[in-house]
Amino acid sequence: MAGAAALGLAFGSLGGSAKAAETPKKGGTLRLGMEGGSASDSLDPRTYADSIPISYGYQIFNGLVELDADGNAKGELLESWETKPGATEWIFNVRKGITFHSGKTLDADDIIYSLNLHRGETKSAAKDLLSAISDIKKLSANQIQITLSSGNADLPYNLTDYHMLVVPNGFTDFSKPDGTGAYALESFEPGVRVLTKNTGHYWKPNSAWFDSIELKYIPDTSSRTQALISGQIDAANRLDPKTVSFVQKSPKVSVLQTKGTGNRFAFVALCDTDPFKSNDLRMALKYGIDRQKIVDTVYKGYASIGNDTTIGPANKYYAPNNPPHTYDPDKAASLWKKAGSPAIELQVSEGAFSGATDAGILYQEAMKKAGINLNVKRVSGDGYWDNVWLKAPFCAVYWGGRPTVDLQLSQTFISTANWNDTHWREPAFDKIITAARVELDEAKRKQMYAEAQNMIADTGGMVCFAVGDYLDGYSKKVQGTAPHPRYDMCDQKVAEKAWFS
Amino acid sequence: MIRLILMRIGLGLLTLFVVSAVIFLLTQILPGDVASSVLGQNATPENLAAFRHELGLDQPALSRYLTWLWGVLHGDFGVALTNKRDIIQELAPRFRNTLFLAGYAALLALPISVGFGILAAVREGRLTDRVANILALICISMPEFFVGYLLILNFSVNHEYFPSLATVSSDTPFGERVWAVTLPAITMTLLVTAHMLRMTRNSVLAIMSTPYVEMAFLKGLTRGRVVTRHALPNAASPIISVIALNLAYLVVGVVVVENVFTYPGVGQYMIDAVTKRDVPVIEACGIVFASVFITLNTLADVLAIVLNPRLRHPR
Numbered sequence: 001m002a003g004a005a006a007l008g009l010a011f012g013s014l015g016g017s018a019k020a021a022e023t024p025k026k027g028g029t030l031r032l033g034m035e036g037g038s039a040s041d042s043l044d045p046r047t048y049a050d051s052i053p054i055s056y057g058y059q060i061f062n063g064l065v066e067l068d069a070d071g072n073a074k075g076e077l078l079e080s081w082e083t084k085p086g087a088t089e090w091i092f093n094v095r096k097g098i099t100f101h102s103g104k105t106l107d108a109d110d111i112i113y114s115l116n117l118h119r120g121e122t123k124s125a126a127k128d129l130l131s132a133i134s135d136i137k138k139l140s141a142n143q144i145q146i147t148l149s150s151g152n153a154d155l156p157y158n159l160t161d162y163h164m165l166v167v168p169n170g171f172t173d174f175s176k177p178d179g180t181g182a183y184a185l186e187s188f189e190p191g192v193r194v195l196t197k198n199t200g201h202y203w204k205p206n207s208a209w210f211d212s213i214e215l216k217y218i219p220d221t222s223s224r225t226q227a228l229i230s231g232q233i234d235a236a237n238r239l240d241p242k243t244v245s246f247v248q249k250s251p252k253v254s255v256l257q258t259k260g261t262g263n264r265f266a267f268v269a270l271c272d273t274d275p276f277k278s279n280d281l282r283m284a285l286k287y288g289i290d291r292q293k294i295v296d297t298v299y300k301g302y303a304s305i306g307n308d309t310t311i312g313p314a315n316k317y318y319a320p321n322n323p324p325h326t327y328d329p330d331k332a333a334s335l336w337k338k339a340g341s342p343a344i345e346l347q348v349s350e351g352a353f354s355g356a357t358d359a360g361i362l363y364q365e366a367m368k369k370a371g372i373n374l375n376v377k378r379v380s381g382d383g384y385w386d387n388v389w390l391k392a393p394f395c396a397v398y399w400g401g402r403p404t405v406d407l408q409l410s411q412t413f414i415s416t417a418n419w420n421d422t423h424w425r426e427p428a429f430d431k432i433i434t435a436a437r438v439e440l441d442e443a444k445r446k447q448m449y450a451e452a453q454n455m456i457a458d459t460g461g462m463v464c465f466a467v468g469d470y471l472d473g474y475s476k477k478v479q480g481t482a483p484h485p486r487y488d489m490c491d492q493k494v495a496e497k498a499w500f501s
Numbered sequence: 502m503i504r505l506i507l508m509r510i511g512l513g514l515l516t517l518f519v520v521s522a523v524i525f526l527l528t529q530i531l532p533g534d535v536a537s538s539v540l541g542q543n544a545t546p547e548n549l550a551a552f553r554h555e556l557g558l559d560q561p562a563l564s565r566y567l568t569w570l571w572g573v574l575h576g577d578f579g580v581a582l583t584n585k586r587d588i589i590q591e592l593a594p595r596f597r598n599t600l601f602l603a604g605y606a607a608l609l610a611l612p613i614s615v616g617f618g619i620l621a622a623v624r625e626g627r628l629t630d631r632v633a634n635i636l637a638l639i640c641i642s643m644p645e646f647f648v649g650y651l652l653i654l655n656f657s658v659n660h661e662y663f664p665s666l667a668t669v670s671s672d673t674p675f676g677e678r679v680w681a682v683t684l685p686a687i688t689m690t691l692l693v694t695a696h697m698l699r700m701t702r703n704s705v706l707a708i709m710s711t712p713y714v715e716m717a718f719l720k721g722l723t724r725g726r727v728v729t730r731h732a733l734p735n736a737a738s739p740i741i742s743v744i745a746l747n748l749a750y751l752v753v754g755v756v757v758v759e760n761v762f763t764y765p766g767v768g769q770y771m772i773d774a775v776t777k778r779d780v781p782v783i784e785a786c787g788i789v790f791a792s793v794f795i796t797l798n799t800l801a802d803v804l805a806i807v808l809n810p811r812l813r814h815p816r
Binding site (some may be wrong): 033038039040041042043044047049121122123124125127128175187189190191192193216217218219220222223226227229230232233382383385386387389397418419 | 531533537540541543546548586653658665670762763765769770773774776777779782
């Protein structure tokens, strides 16, 4: 496992949560109130796309590999692994003595079946993560071999994806899910609530303290916050930065802030479309935005300044630009004139991310000071990803965190990437990423990723101005919660990790 | 009479058919489809194609509509495209919730609006009339989410009388259900009262200026008796149609209130379906809503005939 990317993180905690000193105890029903789901949610892991399905997915099922509190890959149902130099051949050991809710014992066939749900002809969003796999072979009842078409030292990190949950071999009826998770499904009313009950025999030691979990869909932020303060729920996700100071005043509630791992908020320009073919113009866009003002105004300080790539400042491979792209109206003006003073239109929508419109308007104001007229056009959030993103020459986008730098960069910036939303194609960059993927020397790897990030920041089409914080709210009686390098709500595993005092 | 009701039912069914066709057409005009909406930012050409093939979205639109219509004619509304759940089974409890909330709100709103409407007519121009009018106008002028939040602030934050979350499920006992739904019911009552109140008042007053009412006054009857015994029966038919419209609104127009109080009604279900382009679910919700409108309007017409002797015995 040498060379695996560990994410170095800086955490901040508000209101004195994350107390781990108390001894955990069993019992109680944890009532979660969450945003990030709808009446069309399904139990089939291939369709998961938002926080609520990820949360109930992790209650009922287990993943293959998980991320620990430091962001390192840690065995889950795949207990351990080894690879040869070149990182194309991998041996994974399947954890022994695990049973599904149905009573079946976990073996290699279940793992292979569950992986294959995301390979070949599939609707799964995780397909790209596994596309390098050329073959999966069963070596014994508790061992599998995975062969890659090109080396990847980070394969275990790809397997931490939340879509890759383990079901028994041949399982098809997802309305009656059968997993190895701590809780078994009691009732599923998508859009309303999901009830699960502790099976009483979970394999992970020191976890799953609650008797049952009641997950309520509360899409309205004010209602969710209100329900938390009045004690109708024990935990809420995605608190609003604008009102979080009121929440902190409540004596019954604590706020948990995870810094620098939330969504990356950006405006993206298509590098192969006029007028954005000119790198001078692209640099003008980067110098003409007042990042600090957006962070302070739109996110009330609950965000970090972005660095025009999707790598967050908390990442240990993060390489800031030298000099940094700080707001400089004069420089933006001269670059814009050099590019021929073209007209620019930015398309924004709250459907891209919450705050996109406000950020767009602040951007327009900042550009005005440089004498540049940025036309900000508000478009419908309905169908945004289908109609605007990847199509409009300059528009708003957010990117979620990925477990490794490789995944983070290659999903968005490699020439052949499906989601290359800047149409930035740089063969030298592709070469660095491919080489870094199999580079096991940590110092060299760091150097390579720094070079890759600087290339994007200096020539790419992304204006990534902020990286958001996650803000969770918990009742004071909920113990054992802590920030996690990946997702909010304890990596969406609060049901497994927390307990009532 | 029977013939009229049968004709209305026939026309209603025809309307439902037209509604279903229009909804289908509109969903086709909307950009994107269920596959691209579900996959969102995660869509790739390959998984989109696999998803569409699985759902039969690669079939022509007309044949998809006819297949759906054939199913509905056999009482089968099918399953949701997004999560394969039976639409009737998903819709039924939500529709019951919607009716429960609408019924609760109607129980509060009808006596208040008709009662105060009549009172305002009896005391035309006096303090009661003015106060009732002004209060009703204030309520209808505020957006419903604002009224909802005000109620939450006063009755569940500052004083914890009622819960701010109205999330009920099938196993919620009746008493608890009434308690949970009180704030949303009051919000909706405030919304619909003004319209009905003013309509009642004005219809009664319009009749008051007719010669036969003048005759009643000349007989020496009190104002209250003239209004209730002579004016009101003849004013009934416009009042009933306004009530029918408002009752229908209580059923179909509550999306915002549902959202503020997190109430699991049909509105939120339909919004989710529209966002995900889940056509069979949109169709089912649309048909339910259209049926409510048609039923209430038919009922209003029938009642207007029953209550009015001139319409009851046409010459």
